[in-house]
Amino acid sequence: MKGFKEKIKNYKHIVPLSYISFFVVAFFVFLLLTFPGDIVKKRLISEIQNSTPYNVDIKTANVSPLLNINLKGVTIHKSRTQFIELDSVAIKPSLLSIFSDSQKIPFTAKLHGGQVNGTLKVNKKTNKVEEIEANIKDLKVDSIPDFLSKQGKSEILIHGRLNGDLFVEFIPQPKGEFDFVVEGLELDNLKVKGMKLPPLANLTSKFNGNIANELTNIDELSIVGDGIDIEITGAAPLIWDMSHGGILDLGYRVEITNNDLVKYKAFLSPYLAQHRDGSLGGKILGTVNNPRFEKDSVKIR
Numbered sequence: 001m002k003g004f005k006e007k008i009k010n011y012k013h014i015v016p017l018s019y020i021s022f023f024v025v026a027f028f029v030f031l032l033l034t035f036p037g038d039i040v041k042k043r044l045i046s047e048i049q050n051s052t053p054y055n056v057d058i059k060t061a062n063v064s065p066l067l068n069i070n071l072k073g074v075t076i077h078k079s080r081t082q083f084i085e086l087d088s089v090a091i092k093p094s095l096l097s098i099f100s101d102s103q104k105i106p107f108t109a110k111l112h113g114g115q116v117n118g119t120l121k122v123n124k125k126t127n128k129v130e131e132i133e134a135n136i137k138d139l140k141v142d143s144i145p146d147f148l149s150k151q152g153k154s155e156i157l158i159h160g161r162l163n164g165d166l167f168v169e170f171i172p173q174p175k176g177e178f179d180f181v182v183e184g185l186e187l188d189n190l191k192v193k194g195m196k197l198p199p200l201a202n203l204t205s206k207f208n209g210n211i212a213n214e215l216t217n218i219d220e221l222s223i224v225g226d227g228i229d230i231e232i233t234g235a236a237p238l239i240w241d242m243s244h245g246g247i248l249d250l251g252y253r254v255e256i257t258n259n260d261l262v263k264y265k266a267f268l269s270p271y272l273a274q275h276r277d278g279s280l281g282g283k284i285l286g287t288v289n290n291p292r293f294e295k296d297s298v299k300i301r
Contacts, residue, residue, distance in 0.1 A: 054078055068092050074109075084143065086111040114139030114161070123171075130171045136164050141182055160185035160205070168211055174238060179208040185223065195267065198260060200225060214238060218250070227258025229279075237288060245289045255279040271295055 045056050059073030074086040092106045103124055109116045118134030139162040164180030185203035189196065203225035209218040216239050221232040231253045237246025253275065256265040265280065272280035273295050286292035 084111065112140035112143065118166075128170070131169045132166070134166045136162055136166070136180070138163060155189055155191070157188040158186070160203075164207075174214065175210075175212050177208075177210045178239075181206050185225075187223075195264070197264060200228065202226060203228075211238065225258075227256065228261060229253075229255040232284075234284075242288060245287050247287055248284050248291055250284040251281065252284065253279050253281045 045058060055077040057073075057075040057077070058071050061069060061071050063069055069091040071089040071091070072087075074089050075083050076086070077083045087110045089110075090108045093103070103122050105120045105122060107116075107118055107120065115137045116134055116139070117137075118132060120129055121131035122128070123130050141158055141160050141162045144158070144162075160182040161184055162180060162182050164178065166176070166178045166180075168174060168176035168178075182203075182205040185205050186199065186201045187203065188199040190200070191197065200223075203223055205221075205223045207218070207221050209216065209220070211217070215235045216237065217235055218233050223230040232250055233252075234248075234250035236242070236248055236250065237244075254265075254268070254272065255278070256262060268280055271293070272282045275281055283294040284291050285294060
């Protein structure tokens with residue numbers, strides 16, 4: 001051990017290497033302490049707004065010792081009255097992606113009491129999102145209808161917690177799959193044929209299917225609770241284009257046994273087809289902006 005220490009002391013390059021090491025460490029410490037967060041913030045805002053139809057505001061941005069980018073107070077605007085506020089976003093750029101045409105960007109976003117973990121794949125030449133993968137945990141769904149609606153204010157009031165997964169490739173054509181569950185779902189201000197239904201609570205909703213051929217193919221969109229069971233399947237426009245309209249081709253089945261809701265089943269019976277199991281069914285055709293409800297017996301997948 002003593003001989004090894006002597007060799008180190010006598011090594012002619014030890015002093016220059018020490019200075020270089022000190023300089024490198026000091027440089028990175030200085031870089032992290034003085035990193036221009038405003039430049040990062042402006043660059044991110046520019047990149048997002050150039051590659052998506054949304055406007056973005058970011059309150060603060062900084063870089064961690066592991067070179068992660070941390071954002072606070074992020075607001076994504078669809079319009080002046082439609083926006084989603086994120087408490088924080090942590091972005092973890094991959095150094096290996098520097099050498100490829102597409103950059104994979106892992107991220108973690110905290111919003112509405114929940115968290116979204118995922119990865120974006122962005123083409124560095126076109127600056128377009130090529131792929132997104134996301135896992136959603138315990139996200140409040142209260143503001144989602146307002147953000148997706150065309151008018152910016154949905155008539156339906158909704159509460160609940162969302163969990164699930166999403167994977168979509170956008171190039172050359174959108175394709176992917178999704179699987180979501182909303183627990184503790186509450187619905188209010190629902191109207192059928194102009195008649196307002198009583199508030200519904202303690203529901204579970206499932207929404208799963210795939211994206212292909214410029215359509216959202218719904219394998220299951222269900223709402224189940226005490227004395228109520230609603231199922232919808234079929235095809236609708238792409239989820240992110242829903243507010244712009246598009247063609248609907250959906251079948252649905254409604255079963256109501258709840259004592260407080262049975263009278264509404266009698267009201268709906270003349271407008272829907274009667275199934276052998278006592279449930280009612282029909283089709284939703286036309287467009288998102290002008291749906292047409294048809295009395296037809298539909299086999300739910």
